[in-house]
């Protein structure tokens with residue numbers, strides 16, 4: 488029997504997982520990883536601020552899939568085959584222990600992404616997987632029953648199986664070679680970014696965070712509960728990053744010019760906060776409003792709200808004019824801010840969009856359009872919020888593709 492060949496396009500997390508797992512299932516398979524740059528696993532290296540947020544400590548598929556604004560149903564099927572616990576076991580078996588932070592993010596105990604890179608490189612060497620660097624794939628097609636891979640420098644190679652693990656591209660034109668291979672592309676738009684608020688003094692409070700808020704994008708259905716961090720350009724923090732992800736397409740259409748409403752005291756709405764204010768006016772009647780911040784908000788933020796509502800902080804609670812009280816209640820419960828522009832979140836960012844999921848079988852990652860082409864990772868129209876979800880998808884899809892390819896090469900009758 489001829490030795491079968493697998494070419495993996497892309498030397499990132501998904502490509503490595505596909506190659507390693509294919510080799511583990513069928514050691515006789517000839518496997519080559521093709522990478523267009525001079526670096527392997529470059530995103531793993533910089534991920535999670537250099538610590539690599541490998542996965543998320545979530546062991547319920549139903550809960551996990553809620554963190555994928557695009558591809559929720561697709562990853563649901565895939566996670567039944569390879570899930571977070573499998574990722575933890577994979578690394579543990581190779582001597583890499585992961586630890587969980589209070590927010591659920593999992594990192595190597597060494598706090599260094601190099602630990603993950605070393606582990607994956609060891610596997611590549613152990614299995615004799617070949618690597619070709621500095622080779623950019625420009626065309627993928629079927630020629631005489633084989634998959635033909637053409638490079639930007641004019642060279643080419645052929646293969647029985649190809650796994651496309653080329654990551655996300657920010658521009659539609661970068662997907663052209665995949666479109667030409669017969670696949671449809673969901674237009675790429677950025678996801679996971681922070682909001683610029685150029686015209687409000689809130690920026691002066693940079694560094695302040697509030698643990699629980701509700702942020703809504705006005706004129707849309709998007710709303711998130713969670714911490715908000717004030718930065719020197721606007722707003723960041725989990726609630727903002729989640730909004731940027733779930734509303735990625737809508738915000739792109741709005742050209743990143745939109746209004747948000749923030750409830751800084753989610754235990755209240757305007758009505759219940761008004762009732763609370765009447766109680767406070769009595770309880771704190773003789774105290775200066777600036778000195779007595781009854782909601783445990785950061786003091787500078789409280790002072791900002793007073794100032795924005797035209798309230799002199801030295802007046803007493805009992806003397807708070809009704810008009811100013813209304814303005815303050817409105818700001819605390821439904822502060823409107825105008826977002827103009829976005830800023831890349833340096834810890835993690837992804838592109839929404841990629842190969843359309845109705846053209847890929849989630850059980851094998853095989854293309855439904857061109858047999859023997861498989862996909863893994865961010866090149867597909869799947870993306871998660873920040874917290875390790877994007878890598879988990881890369882590990883899962885890479886593992887499934889590698890296994891499916893190796894199994895079919897072991898058993899000619901295997902049904903993909």
Ligand SMILES: Cc1cc2nc3c(=O)[nH]c(=O)nc-3n(C[C@H](O)[C@H](O)[C@H](O)COP(=O)(O)OP(=O)(O)OC[C@H]3O[C@@H](n4cnc5c(N)ncnc54)[C@H](O)[C@@H]3O)c2cc1C
Nearest residue numbers: 497499500501523534535540624654835864865875877878
């Ligand atoms: C700064 C940053 C930090 C991040 N931190 C985290 C984190 O902590 N946790 C998390 O879950 N996610 C994180 N992410 C997201 C995560 O890195 C990606 O979702 C993940 O790397 C996707 O893996 P991939 O293998 O699909 O693609 P990639 O890692 O992008 O790898 C694709 C590879 O393919 C190569 N390639 C592309 N086109 C071609 C071609 N035509 N020919 C040959 N090679 C090609 C690329 O050069 C690249 O090396 C972060 C992202 C960024 C940008």
